[in-house]
Amino acid sequence: xxxxxxxxxxxxxxxxxxxxxxxxxxxxxxxxxxxxxxxxxxxxxxxxxxxxxxxxxxxxxxxxxxxxxxxxxxxxxxxxxxxxxxxxxxxxxxxxxxxxxxxxxxxxxxxxxxxxxxxxxxxxxxxxxxxxxxxxxxxx
Numbered sequence: 169x170x171x172x173x174x175x176x177x178x179x180x181x182x183x184x185x186x187x188x189x190x191x192x193x194x195x196x197x198x199x200x201x202x203x204x205x206x207x208x209x210x211x212x213x214x215x216x217x218x219x220x221x222x223x224x225x226x227x228x229x230x231x232x233x234x235x236x237x238x239x240x241x242x243x244x245x246x247x248x249x250x251x252x253x254x255x256x257x258x259x260x261x262x263x264x265x266x267x268x269x270x271x272x273x274x275x276x277x278x279x280x281x282x283x284x285x286x287x288x289x290x291x292x293x294x295x296x297x298x299x300x301x302x303x304x305x306x307x308x
Contacts, residue, residue: 173230174289179205179268181219182212191221193274194284197240198233200225234288237266238306240276249278250306253299262288262302 179194181187195202200223208220225233241249249256256263265283266276290305292298 172290173227173234175225175230175233176287176289177223177225178285178287179219179221181221183216183218185268187219187221189272190268190284193271197271197274197276198236200233230288234305237264237276237286241278242276245278246306250303253302257298257302260289260292260298264288 177194177200179190181190191202191205194200204225205221205223208222210218210220212218238246264286265279266286267279268282268284270277270279271284288302288305290301292301
C-alpha cells in the first residue's frame with residue numbers, strides 16, 4: 169500500500185504568526201525536514217505578508233506520517249472521525265485539518281479553523297470501499 173500513498177501538508181502563516189513556533193513542532197512530530205517544504209510568499213487582503221508552505225510525502229514517508237498522526241489524534245476525536253468518515257472525502261482523497269495552536273504544544277487536535285491542511289490520497293477503485301480503506305489506514 170505504501171507505494172501508492174501520497175500526503176500533502178499545507179500551512180498558511182500570517183505575518184503575525186511566528187513560523188518557527190509552528191514549524192519546529194511539525195519537524196519534530198513528523199520527522200519532516202525543513203527543506204522538504206516549498207514556501208511561497210504572497211500578500212493578504214490588507215497587504216500583509218502570508219507564507220504558504222507545502223510539502224508532499226510519498227510511499228514509505230507518507231505511510232509513516234499517517235501512522236504518526238493517527239497515533240496522536242485523541243481517541244474521542246478518532247472515534248468521531250471514524251463515525252463520520254464520509255464527511256472527510258472528496259472523490260478518493262481524504263482531508264484532515266489539525267490545529268496550529270495545538271501543534272505549538274506538540275499535540276494533535278482535529279480543527280476546522282486556524283489549521284494545517286492535510287490531504288491523503290490513495291487509489292480506491294470501488295467507491296463503496298473508500299471509507300473501509302481509509303479506516304484501515306488510520307487504525308493500523
